[in-house]
Amino acid sequence: MSGILVLAAHAGGTFKRTATELLGKGKELADSLGVPLFAAVLGDAPAADLGQFGASKVFVVGGDFSSYDTLHVTAALKAAVDASGATVLLAPSDFTGADAMPRLTARFRTGQATECTDLRVEGGRVVGRRPTNGGKVSADVHVSKDPAIFTVRPSSFGQPAAGGGAAEVVAVALDFAGSGLTLVESRKPETTAVDLTEAERIVSGGRSLKSKESFDSVIRPLSDALNATTGASRAAVDAHFAGHDEQVGETGKTVNPVLYIACGISGQVQHLGGMRTSKVIVAINKDPEAPIFKHATYGIVDDLFDVVPALTAEVKAALS
Amino acid sequence: MKIGVCIKSTPDTSSRIQINPGGDDLSEAGVKWATSPYDMFAIEEAVQTKEATGGEVILFSASHQDTSKEVRKALALGPDSAVCIQDDGLAKADSLSFATSLAKAIEAEGCTLVFTGKRASDGNNIQVPAMVAELLGWPHVSFVTDFELDGESFKAVRAVGGGVEEVITGNLPVVITAERGLNSPRYAKLPMIVKAKKKPLATKSLADLGLTADDVAPIVTLSNYEPPAERGDCIILEGDAATTAKELVRRLREEAKVL
Numbered sequence A: 001m002s003g004i005l006v007l008a009a010h011a012g013g014t015f016k017r018t019a020t021e022l023l024g025k026g027k028e029l030a031d032s033l034g035v036p037l038f039a040a041v042l043g044d045a046p047a048a049d050l051g052q053f054g055a056s057k058v059f060v061v062g063g064d065f066s067s068y069d070t071l072h073v074t075a076a077l078k079a080a081v082d083a084s085g086a087t088v089l090l091a092p093s094d095f096t097g098a099d100a101m102p103r104l105t106a107r108f109r110t111g112q113a114t115e116c117t118d119l120r121v122e123g124g125r126v127v128g129r130r131p132t133n134g135g136k137v138s139a140d141v142h143v144s145k146d147p148a149i150f151t152v153r154p155s156s157f158g159q160p161a162a163g164g165g166a167a168e169v170v171a172v173a174l175d176f177a178g179s180g181l182t183l184v185e186s187r188k189p190e191t192t193a194v195d196l197t198e199a200e201r202i203v204s205g206g207r208s209l210k211s212k213e214s215f216d217s218v219i220r221p222l223s224d225a226l227n228a229t230t231g232a233s234r235a236a237v238d239a240h241f242a243g244h245d246e247q248v249g250e251t252g253k254t255v256n257p258v259l260y261i262a263c264g265i266s267g268q269v270q271h272l273g274g275m276r277t278s279k280v281i282v283a284i285n286k287d288p289e290a291p292i293f294k295h296a297t298y299g300i301v302d303d304l305f306d307v308v309p310a311l312t313a314e315v316k317a318a319l320s
Numbered sequence B: 001m002k003i004g005v006c007i008k009s010t011p012d013t014s015s016r017i018q019i020n021p022g023g024d025d026l027s028e029a030g031v032k033w034a035t036s037p038y039d040m041f042a043i044e045e046a047v048q049t050k051e052a053t054g055g056e057v058i059l060f061s062a063s064h065q066d067t068s069k070e071v072r073k074a075l076a077l078g079p080d081s082a083v084c085i086q087d088d089g090l091a092k093a094d095s096l097s098f099a100t101s102l103a104k105a106i107e108a109e110g111c112t113l114v115f116t117g118k119r120a121s122d123g124n125n126i127q128v129p130a131m132v133a134e135l136l137g138w139p140h141v142s143f144v145t146d147f148e149l150d151g152e153s154f155k156a157v158r159a160v161g162g163g164v165e166e167v168i169t170g171n172l173p174v175v176i177t178a179e180r181g182l183n184s185p186r187y188a189k190l191p192m193i194v195k196a197k198k199k200p201l202a203t204k205s206l207a208d209l210g211l212t213a214d215d216v217a218p219i220v221t222l223s224n225y226e227p228p229a230e231r232g233d234c235i236i237l238e239g240d241a242a243t244t245a246k247e248l249v250r251r252l253r254e255e256a257k258v259l
């Protein structure tokens, strides 16, 4: 048996954009390999609907996955791969991708390519392409054993059009004894935004904001107006203008949005490492020589304290 | 209690990365090596845990190269000893190869708590720690921003994304991967650097760990390295703030089609 299995991530029964995105790409790869496309679903979600995106069978592992347990998820994915006989597994590079996928890889004694930004078929196998070394280089990644596992950065591919009928739903049995770890509390921030790694739009601020107050009153409103997630340079995080989990860069988050707006960020190599693959980059910086302009699509050479509020007003007017 | 810390020697993040002719490898010539940034949080947490609860801290490093220089530097931050796995058989190692050799060495030393970085700054794979845990048959907790040990039980806070943090409890053994914010790594002072010179540092081959080249044969290979694709020239928008703001929104909508 062979086939491509896509982990269709969902939040409380609603499939995430990564699920359809990966099915779209998975379908393309499966057609070119001449193998079927499958989906894996953990817990309760409208699995049959995934037939609209080309999945012929959906392997559903029942049980309560509402709170995340590494070993439970690993065991469930192992069961889904075994049941499907898939030779390729595609999953988003979200928390599950980072936490459970390498564990699954080791359980299969196979190989994994992390945070791919492209996938293609070559010599009858799926090959990943991914940035490494903080985005300073990219390389092809070949996995010589099956199942070959690939995690993919969200927004690497477009969304497929829906069409076609319902998928066959296959229930996968799982015997899981518990992991010994207990989730005792989940702390949510006051305002929840899409995580930086999954965000389609990001507005980031740097050291130039000078204080937490101005970061909050200049950067965050633009971010809100765009329905974007807020990011920051390490200099801004170190100065406590923004939180640790808002840092973009080589030692922060690696992001891949459709739109990245860098406000008063110089564009040092460690920052670029985290956001270089963004589709459209806007740089707002008063220094025309700032390195960020070499990587930007659009640039505004001006004081951010003038431009950003004007931009916030324009965006509000345009999107209202 | 023995606390292990996995540290990887990687090119200093400010160094230029050079691609070898043919594109199938990165050049190691002239690279300035340093312990991978996140591993500094792992070392600090291990040392703080030892200071609070007693025990000893052992560093583990695996490479085909001699990493003793970086490991000595790390010893000056408080760990007691180090095991450097060095073997030509690791020249093309993938994550599972490294994890296999690290797990063997950790087992041989009898550690019950292991700290690692969240992700190494060279391959950015985010794989080795979870693999080490799987091979040892231990659980692991990823991206930890707070850690407490009380006897054999621990409490760890992990960052699962979107600003959400989860508090996890469990018992040793466990592998913990360090996220930013876990602690503020200390700097080495001269007396510590002097003392570190005398700390035990054992170099072990794969054979010393009971492994053969086959046990660490890589499954994942990389090829066709290229520098990142160049973008077209940046379009600089001219005019006062009101004008550029308006023009940017127009271009984002009509030209780039991202709004």
Ligand SMILES: Cc1cc2nc3c(=O)[nH]c(=O)nc-3n(C[C@H](O)[C@H](O)[C@H](O)COP(=O)(O)OP(=O)(O)OC[C@H]3O[C@@H](n4cnc5c(N)ncnc54)[C@H](O)[C@@H]3O)c2cc1C
Pocket: A205, A206, A207, A208, A232, A233, A234, A235, A236, A247, A248, A249, A250, A251, A252, A253, A263, A264, A265, A266, A267, A268, A269, A270, A271, A274, A284, A285, A286, A287, A290, A302, A303, A304, A305, B013, B014, B037
């Ligand atoms: C091991 C290591 C890891 C690192 N990891 C990261 C990382 O993950 N992420 C990261 O971001 N950095 C990282 N760094 C730090 C990085 O090298 C830079 O120091 C940092 O990115 C600089 O942040 P910045 O652009 O906000 O500040 P600066 O470099 O100081 O730039 C500020 C910019 O703001 C502009 N400016 C000032 N005032 C205004 C104004 N009123 N209007 C418009 N523009 C203005 C200036 O022209 C300048 O270009 C790392 C460094 C090391 C050594």
Ligand SMILES: Nc1ncnc2c1ncn2[C@@H]1O[C@H](COP(=O)(O)O)[C@@H](O)[C@H]1O
Pocket: B006, B007, B008, B009, B036, B038, B039, B042, B060, B061, B062, B063, B095, B098, B102, B115, B116, B117, B118, B119, B120, B121, B123, B124, B125, B126, B127, B128, B129
């Ligand atoms: N060769 C290695 N030697 C020691 N530790 C390693 C090695 N490779 C990875 N690690 C550890 O695993 C973490 C994550 O690495 P990676 O999975 O390569 O991103 C690193 O921060 C180290 O703590």
